[in-house]
Amino acid sequence: MGCQNMTGFVDLYSEGGTFLHRIDARVKIVAVLFLSVLAFLLSNVYSLTLLLAFIFILLFLARASLSRTWFALRFVIRFMVLIVVLWPIFDPSGTPVWATFGPVKITEPAVWRGVTSAVRVGCLACVWYILMFTTSQRDLVRALVKMGLRFDFGLALAISLRFLPTFSATIDSIKDAERARGMELDKGSLLKRSRNYVAILVPTIVSALRSADTLSLALHSRAYGARADRTYLREPKMRRQDAAALSVVIALLVVPVFFKFVLGVPL
Amino acid sequence: MESQAESEPSPVASPEPAKFVSPKTVALYGILAALTAAITIASYLPFSPTKGYFNLGDSMVFFSALAFGCRAGAICGGVGSAAADVLLGAGVYAPVTLVAKGGEGFVAGLISRSGRGKNWAVVLGIAAGGALMITTYFMAEWLFLDVGFGKALAEVPINVAQVALGGTIGAGLTHLIRKSYPSLLKG
Numbered sequence: 156m157g158c159q160n161m162t163g164f165v166d167l168y169s170e171g172g173t174f175l176h177r178i179d180a181r182v183k184i185v186a187v188l189f190l191s192v193l194a195f196l197l198s199n200v201y202s203l204t205l206l207l208a209f210i211f212i213l214l215f216l217a218r219a220s221l222s223r224t225w226f227a228l229r230f231v232i233r234f235m236v237l238i239v240v241l242w243p244i245f246d247p248s249g250t251p252v253w254a255t256f257g258p259v260k261i262t263e264p265a266v267w268r269g270v271t272s273a274v275r276v277g278c279l280a281c282v283w284y285i286l287m288f289t290t291s292q293r294d295l296v297r298a299l300v301k302m303g304l305r306f307d308f309g310l311a312l313a314i315s316l317r318f319l320p321t322f323s324a325t326i327d328s329i330k331d332a333e334r335a336r337g338m339e340l341d342k343g344s345l346l347k348r349s350r351n352y353v354a355i356l357v358p359t360i361v362s363a364l365r366s367a368d369t370l371s372l373a374l375h376s377r378a379y380g381a382r383a384d385r386t387y388l389r390e391p392k393m394r395r396q397d398a399a400a401l402s403v404v405i406a407l408l409v410v411p412v413f414f415k416f417v418l419g420v421p422l
Numbered sequence: 423m424e425s426q427a428e429s430e431p432s433p434v435a436s437p438e439p440a441k442f443v444s445p446k447t448v449a450l451y452g453i454l455a456a457l458t459a460a461i462t463i464a465s466y467l468p469f470s471p472t473k474g475y476f477n478l479g480d481s482m483v484f485f486s487a488l489a490f491g492c493r494a495g496a497i498c499g500g501v502g503s504a505a506a507d508v509l510l511g512a513g514v515y516a517p518v519t520l521v522a523k524g525g526e527g528f529v530a531g532l533i534s535r536s537g538r539g540k541n542w543a544v545v546l547g548i549a550a551g552g553a554l555m556i557t558t559y560f561m562a563e564w565l566f567l568d569v570g571f572g573k574a575l576a577e578v579p580i581n582v583a584q585v586a587l588g589g590t591i592g593a594g595l596t597h598l599i600r601k602s603y604p605s606l607l608k609g
Binding site: 167226237238245246281283287310311313315316317322323327356363367370379380 | 451455457460461481482485501502510514571572595598606607
């Protein structure tokens with residue numbers, strides 16, 4: 156599935172009929188929050204690995220293709236490797252000592268702490284994509300507004316998500332135009348490349364601000380803000396399966412917390 | 423909102439005053455957040471082979487803050503940068519970015535506005551906002567994400583370069599666009 160087009164812009168959501176696509180977006184937002192909290196509360200490398208596996212199962216059930224799952228991991232894998240490598244170097248505590256390089260001691264507990272932290276970061280990075288792969292922008296914004304976001308800010312968020320691909324395309328065509336005039340964006344030092352980039356930023360910003368003007372006229376002409384309470388054509392309703400999913404999500408957080416903090420199981 | 427309505431003595435006949443920001447502001451904030459995200463994503467690519475995390479998103483955060491004030495800087499910087507993080511596959515950073523870049527935009531806008539946009543105020547605002555951003559990322563990575571002191575420290579030089587370049591470009595952009603297209607910046 157070509158989820159990445161030439162602008163580098165990635166459309167994360169894809170249509171689908173899995174149960175993760177169908178359940179209420181609010182439940183999915185709560186699930187992402189709770190699983191993130193759970194990742195912070197767990198401190199045992201095995202239970203964290205189990206959580207990571209669970210997140211991958213959910214991604215698999217959401218019919219995320221391999222390329223999409225790789226996208227969710229692409230950035231964070233290097234990050235995880237760096238954590239594992241750098242952690243023991245800065246943390247000389249504990250025994251047994253595995254190796255000594257001058258002032259640097261590599262100890263076994265430090266290595267395990269690094270691995271634990273890396274797995275936790277992996278969980279926190281991937282859990283987002285359960286929501287992003289299965290929820291359309293419209294549902295996401297509507298759910299956030301239903302959860303208490305002011306609807307004018309919700310509208311601003313919806314506008315920004317709507318215009319993101321448009322501006323990516325604008326930037327692309329401006330880049331092409333500048334390249335046709337002989338500008339090199341991929342060569343030279345960081346400083347030179349950044350300075351060349353200004354030639355792209357200025358026309359992009361000017362055209363974007365012009366579209367903001369047009370957009371505000373469009374909002375005006377549709378009587379935005381004419382009445383204080385916003386009405387909706389479709390009200391999202393919690394159905395029975397949403398309530399069931401929500402209770403599962405709550406159990407996912409409460410049960411490990413109970414075992415860890417009440418029964419003292421080292422999770 | 424509900425608690426306010428309860429505390430008001432006569433809510434009966436008086437029509438509730440519209441509590442939204444104006445359509446112009448909604449459109450502007452949406453567009454600026456989209457622009458921040460788009461530029462972060464687009465500028466991430468040409469720099470990616472050499473510098474990993476480096477991007478020019480900060481220039482847009484500073485531009486929003488300097489041209490349209492601290493609220494625009496906070497909302498557009500925070501939301502736009504966080505959205506870019508999710509879309510680049512770095513979702514683990516998104517909550518931290520929301521706070522760090524939002525704070526950066528807020529402080530830069532606040533200081534430059536209270537100094538009436540004079541040069542020293544702009545420089546001070548960018549420096550203070552940038553320092554806040556770098557500190558937030560460092561503290562969040564070290565204490566909150568718990569990635570280890572070494573990894574958190576390794577990020578600091580990249581962030582410093584990002585603020586230095588982003589701040590220069592952002593201030594320059596504000597100056598250029600204010601000079602050439604003054605009508606566009608009347609927020």
